[in-house]
Amino acid sequence: MLKVSGLRAAYGPVEALQGVDVDVDAGEIVALIGANGAGKSTLLMTICGAPRARSGRIEFDGRDITRLPTFEIVRLGIAQVPEGRRVFPHMTVLENLQIGATPAEDSYFDDDLDRVFAMFPILEERRHQSGGTLSGGEQQVLAIARALMSRPRLLLLDEPSLGLAPLVMKRIFEIIKEINESQEVTIFLVEQNAYHALRLADRGYVMANGRIVLKGTGAELLADEGVRKAYLEGG
Amino acid sequence: MAVTTLPAQRTLDVPAVLKECGLAAFVAFALAAPMVGLETLPLTGGLGINTRFGAVAYAAVLVFFGRLGFALLRAGYPVPVLIASLVFAAVLISLLLTGADQILPFKSLILNWFIALLAVVITVRAAWALHRPTAEMAARERENVMDRVGIAVLRGARWLGPLAIAVAIALPFLPFADRRFLDLAILVMTYVMLGWGLNIVVGLAGLLDLGYVAFYAVGAYSFALLALHFDLGFWVSLPLAGLMAAGAGVLLGFPVLRLRGDYLAIVTLGFGEMIRIILVNWYSFTNGPDGLSGIPRPSFFGFPFTRRPAEGTMSFHQLFDVDFASIQRIIFLYYVILVLALVTNMFTLRLRKLPLGRAWEALREDEVACRSLGINPTNTKLTAFGIGAMFAGIAGSFFATRQGFISPESFTFIESAIILSIVVLGGMGSQIGVVVAAILLIGMPEWFRELGQFRMLAFGAGMVLIMIWRPRGLLAHRDPTIRLNRDGDFEAPG
Ligand SMILES: Nc1ncnc2c1ncn2[C@@H]1O[C@H](COP(=O)(O)OP(=O)(O)O)[C@@H](O)[C@H]1O
Ligand SMILES: [Mg+2]
Numbered sequence: 216m217l218k219v220s221g222l223r224a225a226y227g228p229v230e231a232l233q234g235v236d237v238d239v240d241a242g243e244i245v246a247l248i249g250a251n252g253a254g255k256s257t258l259l260m261t262i263c264g265a266p267r268a269r270s271g272r273i274e275f276d277g278r279d280i281t282r283l284p285t286f287e288i289v290r291l292g293i294a295q296v297p298e299g300r301r302v303f304p305h306m307t308v309l310e311n312l313q314i315g316a317t318p319a320e321d322s323y324f325d326d327d328l329d330r331v332f333a334m335f336p337i338l339e340e341r342r343h344q345s346g347g348t349l350s351g352g353e354q355q356v357l358a359i360a361r362a363l364m365s366r367p368r369l370l371l372l373d374e375p376s377l378g379l380a381p382l383v384m385k386r387i388f389e390i391i392k393e394i395n396e397s398q399e400v401t402i403f404l405v406e407q408n409a410y411h412a413l414r415l416a417d418r419g420y421v422m423a424n425g426r427i428v429l430k431g432t433g434a435e436l437l438a439d440e441g442v443r444k445a446y447l448e449g450g
Numbered sequence: 451m452a453v454t455t456l457p458a459q460r461t462l463d464v465p466a467v468l469k470e471c472g473l474a475a476f477v478a479f480a481l482a483a484p485m486v487g488l489e490t491l492p493l494t495g496g497l498g499i500n501t502r503f504g505a506v507a508y509a510a511v512l513v514f515f516g517r518l519g520f521a522l523l524r525a526g527y528p529v530p531v532l533i534a535s536l537v538f539a540a541v542l543i544s545l546l547l548t549g550a551d552q553i554l555p556f557k558s559l560i561l562n563w564f565i566a567l568l569a570v571v572i573t574v575r576a577a578w579a580l581h582r583p584t585a586e587m588a589a590r591e592r593e594n595v596m597d598r599v600g601i602a603v604l605r606g607a608r609w610l611g612p613l614a615i616a617v618a619i620a621l622p623f624l625p626f627a628d629r630r631f632l633d634l635a636i637l638v639m640t641y642v643m644l645g646w647g648l649n650i651v652v653g654l655a656g657l658l659d660l661g662y663v664a665f666y667a668v669g670a671y672s673f674a675l676l677a678l679h680f681d682l683g684f685w686v687s688l689p690l691a692g693l694m695a696a697g698a699g700v701l702l703g704f705p706v707l708r709l710r711g712d713y714l715a716i717v718t719l720g721f722g723e724m725i726r727i728i729l730v731n732w733y734s735f736t737n738g739p740d741g742l743s744g745i746p747r748p749s750f751f752g753f754p755f756t757r758r759p760a761e762g763t764m765s766f767h768q769l770f771d772v773d774f775a776s777i778q779r780i781i782f783l784y785y786v787i788l789v790l791a792l793v794t795n796m797f798t799l800r801l802r803k804l805p806l807g808r809a810w811e812a813l814r815e816d817e818v819a820c821r822s823l824g825i826n827p828t829n830t831k832l833t834a835f836g837i838g839a840m841f842a843g844i845a846g847s848f849f850a851t852r853q854g855f856i857s858p859e860s861f862t863f864i865e866s867a868i869i870l871s872i873v874v875l876g877g878m879g880s881q882i883g884v885v886v887a888a889i890l891l892i893g894m895p896e897w898f899r900e901l902g903q904f905r906m907l908a909f910g911a912g913m914v915l916i917m918i919w920r921p922r923g924l925l926a927h928r929d930p931t932i933r934l935n936r937d938g939d940f941e942a943p944g
Contacts, residue, residue, distance in 0.1 A: 263821075263822055265818075265821060284826075285821040285822060286821060286824050286825055286826040286827075289821075289822060289823065289824035290824050294822075294823075295822040297818065297819060297822055301816050301818065301819035302819075303811075303812050303815040303816060303819065304815060305811075305815060306808075306811060306812065306815065310808060310811075313805075313808055314808055314809065314812045314820075314823055314825070315823055317805060317809065317823055317824050317825055318823070318824035361823065362823075365823065365824055
């Protein structure tokens, strides 16, 4: 479904991605782990067109999207939950969801809203509260729900568990699984929390210094000595 | 609240307080000495200088004691403040009422009343402090009260809006509505419309535009040139001028909308100046600094407001078979700008509930998030710029037809600054706030006209006061665009 090959991207002189190859097949959950500054967020952002790729190719459903502007990429069916959630703080939960629905057809809105509220009852409760007054976990849920309102086929999640209490974190991972199974949304997940991410994922990639250094199924990576040393023990 | 309140401390650090008051008095003195103390007089054969050091000293003393009053209130001594300010206010007011105010150092009646008002304010605060011991609590209370006023105003918008409109419609027929008052009302209403227009750009889309007056100018000149060269009437030129201003907005928008915040502000500032300089220098087209005159007055849908209409036409007073009066034209102008302003307002309110308006607000909050949610930021910003410019252009047309004469001097940076102040002080994005701020900032300085050149000081003082008391604007409180009731049906916000 998503095919990234030889991707390079940079912020000015800083080469953040130095030739990255990643494949995500329809229906999968794929995790990308790696240390801080490895270039994980940059990869997700580059898939969405900002920053632009210096070279390499990004294909979505066989179509080259490397040069498309962000909003057109999103309209093809890729949704991103960006790092740090980025809910609209002064707009209500409902308004946040409405904006998320921008790429989708208007006629779906009511059904989609019901679906999202059924999945996340807390959002229905808080629908008139402004985004900035929600707790961290609620904001994360809102950010995910907002992305779902665009009816994506591929959902990119950037560190959804960041800064959340263990219990809330667990719930977020359950939600991701649910979305993948019941809504048939393919998921490409970036995480620092390697253990949870790899347990959840069908396959995983390990990134360091702008390159993919290891790949395999979730179980394989969890068992890998290097991965254990670098990302699991003491973490 | 689980905050332990310390017992009210009655500590008076005398040297510190004296230093504070002395400093305030010194600043007042330093400001007043050149501005108030020296007055140039045109004499035959030169310029003379008149000194008013009595007034300067009086100002410094007033500031000293005013500050002392606040310091004492803060330190927890309301009683002496209450007595002193009460006595002062009583003396001043009785002097003013008996007409004996000639003995006061300030000769301006309004100014003396203003000082009396300040004394009353200090008295009230002292009484309040007696009632509620800690000043801090009073401050918090006041903040809460103002917030509640803001929310109440928005809640009440359902009836407040129609009420305000009803008052605005009845205005020309109220007993005190003479020509001067109506002229002022037209002026205020023009700024309300400009404020509402700029509110789209700044308040909703969050694009800081310091050159809004450029579009006002483009509208005014488009209107004037269309009317003068092509003999098009008011009602044809008006939308055309609006479209041209919108075009100018989009044209400017293309190159600058990649910029954000400060950078955008500076470029728009430059654009505003560019338009003005073009107007000054392109003599063959715009008549340069001499301006354009003879701009046709609006007619009542084809019936002119003239005493003796041209052969074969009928004038307004003949049409309605009333006596000719020049005020009829003024009243008509007032209604024209009222309708134009209301159209601007309804347009904005409607747009806010549509995806486009929501996208504007989202863009203001977080542009990166907007992109990744499939919003096209360039188009969204361009429409905000274009629509905002269109309303400025329409207001500019109205300005041109009302004045009958325009020149680049009417479109200087200070106009942009005033319109932006109205939006910011009204509470960004608040429609009613714009009205209140326009009345305060445009109407008030007119009342202070007696102060002559010092009028702009009143304007500045008003801004500073609002910034101190309501840093987020008078009526800053955002109302959601939709609510969902229990059954899941949508309803408009109350
Ligand atoms: N906006 C930016 N401007 C310049 N450098 C950046 C920017 N964002 C990230 N970088 C750099 O790119 C590299 C990769 O960052 P990032 O993709 O955020 O890593 P990760 O998400 O894996 O922690 C880091 O060296 C970081 O400093
Ligand atoms: Mg990151």
